[in-house]
Amino acid sequence: MTDTAYVHTEATCLKVREVLSLVGDKWSVLIVVLLGRGPKRFSEIKRVVEGISQRMLTLTLRNLERDGLVTRTVTPTIPPRVDYELTDLGRSLCEPVQSLNAWAMAHIADIERSRTAFDRRQTMA
Numbered sequence: 001m002t003d004t005a006y007v008h009t010e011a012t013c014l015k016v017r018e019v020l021s022l023v024g025d026k027w028s029v030l031i032v033v034l035l036g037r038g039p040k041r042f043s044e045i046k047r048v049v050e051g052i053s054q055r056m057l058t059l060t061l062r063n064l065e066r067d068g069l070v071t072r073t074v075t076p077t078i079p080p081r082v083d084y085e086l087t088d089l090g091r092s093l094c095e096p097v098q099s100l101n102a103w104a105m106a107h108i109a110d111i112e113r114s115r116t117a118f119d120r121r122q123t124m125a
Contacts, residue, residue, distance in 0.1 A: 022067060027052055027060040029097055032086065035070065036094040039085035069093060 022028055030049050034040060040048075046057055061084055064070040069090035075081035086094070 022063065023093065023097070025060070027056060028064060031057075031060060031064065031084075032069065032090060032093055032097055033101070035084060035086045035090065036098075039073075039083050042082050042084065045084065064090070 027049065031045060034045060034048055042057070042061075045061075046052065046054065049057065052060075061070060061072070065072050068087055071085050071087055073083045073085070075083070
């Protein structure tokens with residue numbers, strides 16, 4: 001791939017920003033990682049993704065479905081069973097997300113040290 005493979009116009013930058021905004025959303029990333037382990041019911045996702053409200057989970061899953069990352073399957077039982085699963089596109093996102101997670105884990109201490117040093121300099125100024 002060459003530098004000319006991507007043309008940086010206002011329109012393409014906007015589209016890239018929209019995609020990165022989706023992927024950078026904390027709930028979306030957690031849900032993609034969770035569904036990367038296999039299909040889950042709504043209640044399972046709610047239980048595992050600590051701190052997410054039912055409304056936010058519903059909105060996040062709907063957005064992931066709209067963007068083609070997740071499929072929603074309703075089984076007509078009482079109550080209805082709703083399962084969520086990553087699509088091929090969603091599964092293709094797992095590797096980059098896991099790489100970013102690994103980078104974050106490897107550098108947490110460095111970032112915390114930098115923040116502490118920065119905050120100390122700010123209070124001294």
